[in-house]
Amino acid sequence: MTVKTHSFKIDTNKNFEIIDITSEVNGLIDIEEGIVSIFSRHSTSAIVVNENESGLLKDFEFMLANLITDEFSYQHDRIDNNAKSHLKSFLLSSSECLPVKNGKLDLGTWQSLFFVELDGPRRNRTVTLTMVGE
Amino acid sequence: MTVKTHSFKIDTNKNFEIIDITSEVNGLIDIEEGIVSIFSRHSTSAIVVNENESGLLKDFEFMLANLITDEFSYQHDRIDNNAKSHLKSFLLSSSECLPVKNGKLDLGTWQSLFFVELDGPRRNRTVTLTMVGE
Amino acid sequence: MTVKTHSFKIDTNKNFEIIDITSEVNGLIDIEEGIVSIFSRHSTSAIVVNENESGLLKDFEFMLANLITDEFSYQHDRIDNNAKSHLKSFLLSSSECLPVKNGKLDLGTWQSLFFVELDGPRRNRTVTLTMVGE
Numbered sequence: 545m546t547v548k549t550h551s552f553k554i555d556t557n558k559n560f561e562i563i564d565i566t567s568e569v570n571g572l573i574d575i576e577e578g579i580v581s582i583f584s585r586h587s588t589s590a591i592v593v594n595e596n597e598s599g600l601l602k603d604f605e606f607m608l609a610n611l612i613t614d615e616f617s618y619q620h621d622r623i624d625n626n627a628k629s630h631l632k633s634f635l636l637s638s639s640e641c642l643p644v645k646n647g648k649l650d651l652g653t654w655q656s657l658f659f660v661e662l663d664g665p666r667r668n669r670t671v672t673l674t675m676v677g678e
Numbered sequence: 679m680t681v682k683t684h685s686f687k688i689d690t691n692k693n694f695e696i697i698d699i700t701s702e703v704n705g706l707i708d709i710e711e712g713i714v715s716i717f718s719r720h721s722t723s724a725i726v727v728n729e730n731e732s733g734l735l736k737d738f739e740f741m742l743a744n745l746i747t748d749e750f751s752y753q754h755d756r757i758d759n760n761a762k763s764h765l766k767s768f769l770l771s772s773s774e775c776l777p778v779k780n781g782k783l784d785l786g787t788w789q790s791l792f793f794v795e796l797d798g799p800r801r802n803r804t805v806t807l808t809m810v811g812e
Numbered sequence: 813m814t815v816k817t818h819s820f821k822i823d824t825n826k827n828f829e830i831i832d833i834t835s836e837v838n839g840l841i842d843i844e845e846g847i848v849s850i851f852s853r854h855s856t857s858a859i860v861v862n863e864n865e866s867g868l869l870k871d872f873e874f875m876l877a878n879l880i881t882d883e884f885s886y887q888h889d890r891i892d893n894n895a896k897s898h899l900k901s902f903l904l905s906s907s908e909c910l911p912v913k914n915g916k917l918d919l920g921t922w923q924s925l926f927f928v929e930l931d932g933p934r935r936n937r938t939v940t941l942t943m944v945g946e
Contacts, residue, residue, distance in 0.1 A: 545679035545810075545813035547846045547945045549913065578681045579715050579775070579810050581847050581911050585920030587863040593772050595721040599753030600764055606752075607765045611745060611879060618874075619867030630868055631875045634904075636768075638861050638923070641775035641847070641909035643717050643808040645683065650806060652719030655772070672918060674911040676810050676813075676847050676944050677681045679813035679944075712815045713849050713909070713944050727906050729855040733887030734898055740886075741899045745879060770902075775909035777851050777942040779817065784940060786853030789906070810944050811815050 548574050551672040556664035560608075562601050566657045569673060570648040578677015580649070583639040585670045588629035588663035590636035596656040608632050608662075629663035636660065644677060682708050685806040690798035694742075696735050700791045703807060704782040712811015714783070717773040719804045722763035722797035724770035730790040742766050742796075763797035770794065778811055816842050819940040824932035828876075830869050834925045837941060838916040846945015848917070851907040853938045856897035856931035858904035864924040876900045876930075897931035904928065912945055 550572040554563060569582060582591050594600070612635075618627030640657065643650040649657060659671060684706040688697060703716060716725050728734070746769075752761030774791065777784040783791060793805060818840040822831060837850060850859050862868070880903075886895030908925065911918040917925060927939060 545681070547813070549845065549911070577683065577808075579713065579808055579847065581909055583911050583918070585918075585923065587861070587920070587922050592768055593721070594764055594768050597754055597757060599757060600761060603752045603754050603761050603765060604768055606750070607746060607768070610750070612875060616874070616878070618871045620865055620871050623865060623867060627868060627871050630862055631871060634860055634862050634872055634875070637771065637905065637908070639908065639910065640771070640773065641715055642773065643683070643715050643806055645808075650717070650808075652721070652804070654721050655719065670920070672911055674845075674847055674913075674918075679815070711817065711942075713847065713942055726902055727855070728898055728902050731888055731891060733891060734895060737886045737888050737895050737899060738902055740884070741880065741902070744884070771905065774905070774907065775849055776907065777817070777849050777940055779942075784851070784942075786855070786938070788855050789853065 545678050548675045551670055554659055554669040555667045556661040559664050560605050561661040561664055563659045564596050564656050565659050569657055572673055573644055573648055575644055575675045575677035576647050578644050578675055580644050581641045581674040583672045588626055588633055590633050590660040591640045592636055592658050592660055593655050595654045626663045632662045679812050682809045685804055688793055688803040689801050690795035693798050694739050695795040695798055697793045698730050698790050699793050703791055706807055707778055707782055709778055709809045709811035710781050712778050712809055713775055714778050715775045715808040717806045722760055722767055724767050724794040725774045726770055726792050726794055727789050729788045760797045766796045813946050816943045819938055822927055822937040823935045824929035827932050828873050829929040829932055831927045832864050832924050833927050837925055840941055841912055841916055843912055843943045843945040844915050846912050846943055847909055848912050849909045849942040851940045856894055856901055858901050858928040859908045860904055860926050860928055861923050863922045894931045900930045
């Protein structure tokens with residue numbers, strides 16, 4: 545049994561951007577079997593698992609914009625004009641904790657792991673991986 | 679310290695169905711104390727924890743239908759007519775990572791663990807359990 | 813490698829209350845590196861990670877009230893008049909599983925860990941910590 549940690553950086557190019565990080569995370573996993581925490585160190589981003597289909601990812605952006613709308617005035621915008629980005633992050637969560645098998649994420653056929661930028665563009669978004677297993 | 683993995687299958691009978699899997703998961707736990715990841719290998723399903731009260735489960739279905747409505751046209755529906763199912767899964771998440779104590783899920787009195795079918799009926803939905811502990 | 817568990821109690825004073833538990837959790841962590849599950853044993857509460865800015869926390873309360881509105885009649889309210897509290901908990905989740913480094917939560921600069929009371933005031937809300945690491 546062992547603990548291993550890694551981190552990697554992401555530069556984003558748009559205000560909303562959803563980036564498939566499955567391959568990058570698989571390349572950093574160095575246990576054979578166990579659990580890995582994938583954690584974004586930012587409160588205007590999220591980590592999610594779903595299908596990588598371009599139309600669906602557009603629907604996801606639309607859904608979030610529909611749930612957290614422009615029609616209200618948010619208090620946090622007086623300090624930093626990104627309340628909606630934080631609120632989307634609250635709803636989605638900044639981490640996932642996933643199974644590892646045979647040295648990689650044990651996902652289903654139609655599942656990918658995504659980093660969701662909710663307040664870009666940004667440089668040096670950091671994702672940490674913490675693995676426990678053998 | 680050890681890692682143990684198990685999986686089990688679920689057949690669902692309705693488009694939306696919420697199934698209490700607390701007993702099934704407890705029956706498969708074979709560590710005494712630690713953490714268990716409960717992961718659904720499907721991007722139109724979810725794993726959640728809450729109270730098993732039949733009226734509340736109806737309210738939960740209603741809430742999701744109200745948040746992800748029929749009033750929009752979704753791009754993913756051109757490929758596979760289940761965008762709303764994926765979007766509900768995005769919001770809820772496909773996994774939970776929970777404490778284990780005395781060889782079972784260490785839940786509160788009013789908590790159960792549920793598999794949520796968002797695009798049924800389906801055969802052979804697979805849930806994997808990955809335990810780390812002793 | 814080891815497993816450690818702790819729990820602590822929270823008394824809440826309002827119907828909706830968001831309480832920063834970062835320091836309390838850090839004080840109870842007794843591994844150097846690994847993963848910690850932070851789990852609320854109640855189905856009308858939540859555990860979330862985001863920025864501790866007072867205006868943002870008001871926005872968060874407003875967002876939840878806007879998503880889970882008073883305009884509907886909920887079935888669970890015939891049994892226990894707190895359906896909306898449960899539904900908010902369903903959306904947010906009752907736990908987080910986070911990285912530990914150097915003996916404390918490995919959060920980003922603008923991140924705090926919160927217990928969210930959704931049906932207060934209540935006495936003796938219990939949060940359990942389960943750590944796996946070394």
